[in-house]
Amino acid sequence: MKRKNLQFESGFRVIPGNRFSQATEMVLPPGQAEGGPENRHRGADQWLYVVSGTGIATVNGKRYSLGEGTLMLIERCDEHEIRNNGDDLLRTLNIYLPPAYGKDGEELPPARR
Secondary structure, eight states: OOOOOOOOOSEEEEEOOOSSOEEEEEEEOTTOEEEETTOOOTTOEEEEEEEESOEEEEETTEEEEEOTTOEEEEOTTOOEEEEEOSSSOEEEEEEEESOOBOTTSOBOOGGGO
């Protein structure tokens, strides 16, 4: 069993998981984005849950509104960008199956998944 109190302070933080899954916290200031045309997780699906704030998710060229309570599945290999288009911080909790990042926040190579 693992347990952690989340802080949602700033940036992108990896929460230790196990060999099957992991979670991350992401906090984007107004106007900031994470990802882009080259951003895709080749070996992991990503569930993105909006804790607070508003934004736009661009997934495979299509735009989707994000708001508090939104849950979105970004499947492995989907190109995606998450952008804060609001006036407040955009806070998301992300679950990756299997893990997509090392403890240092660097993406794991597909062979290690």
